Amino acid sequence: MTERVDEGEGPPDEDRPRLAGADPAAEFGRLFDRYARPLHRYLARRVGAETADDQVSETFLIALRQRRSYDPAQGAVRSWLYGIATNLLRRHVRDEVRALRATARAAGQLPQPHPGHDGRVADRVDAAVLAGRLAAALAELSEGDRDVLLLSSWAEMDSAGIAETLGIPVGTVRSRLHRVRTRLRATAPTAPSKEESHD
Numbered sequence: 001m002t003e004r005v006d007e008g009e010g011p012p013d014e015d016r017p018r019l020a021g022a023d024p025a026a027e028f029g030r031l032f033d034r035y036a037r038p039l040h041r042y043l044a045r046r047v048g049a050e051t052a053d054d055q056v057s058e059t060f061l062i063a064l065r066q067r068r069s070y071d072p073a074q075g076a077v078r079s080w081l082y083g084i085a086t087n088l089l090r091r092h093v094r095d096e097v098r099a100l101r102a103t104a105r106a107a108g109q110l111p112q113p114h115p116g117h118d119g120r121v122a123d124r125v126d127a128a129v130l131a132g133r134l135a136a137a138l139a140e141l142s143e144g145d146r147d148v149l150l151l152s153s154w155a156e157m158d159s160a161g162i163a164e165t166l167g168i169p170v171g172t173v174r175s176r177l178h179r180v181r182t183r184l185r186a187t188a189p190t191a192p193s194k195e196e197s198h199d
Contacts, residue, residue, distance in 0.1 A: 016072035079164030
């Protein structure tokens with residue numbers, strides 16, 4: 001059985017499907033199969049696996065309810081779904097920032113390694129201190145900067161996809177990414193080389 005296509009329109013594009021049909025179940029099943037797992041990975045890295053389970057479900061429920069608002073001409077369905085998920089995440093921003101600040105405080109309270117401990121212990125402490133610095137820097141970012149950075153690094157989106165997701169110009173995305181990466185590099189200087197560390 002072939003899908004009926006209105007005159008003047010091409011067949012639905014896999015990345016830009018038409019969702020406003022009378023029976024969206026099959027299309028949303030395909031969307032869930034394709035995007036639920038990467039959405040879950042992205043959400044879990046920001047709010048934990050349990051909350052991510054709920055947020056993935058809520059993302060698709062909202063998408064189903066708002067399917068008529070999706071316009072394939074405005075962007076790919078992936079960006080639309082990530083936009084919904086990012087808006088849900090904003091409800092959890094206060095908790096996320098609180099956790100990042102707690103990580104930063106905890107890193108500052110790590111015990112110093114005793115002389116004679118294996119080098120791996122020192123490496124772990126150094127990594128924890130660095131993680132604390134990065135957590136503090138992430139906590140201090142504006143909501144928009146943090147969303148751009150984490151969509152880029154954790155959802156592996158390019159600038160155009162991030163722009164579609166957040167509804168901002170591509171130039172703004174690039175500018176924010178450059179500013180945030182510069183700030184994070186200043187926060188987390190590179191570790192000394194092995195030769196320098198053994199002097």
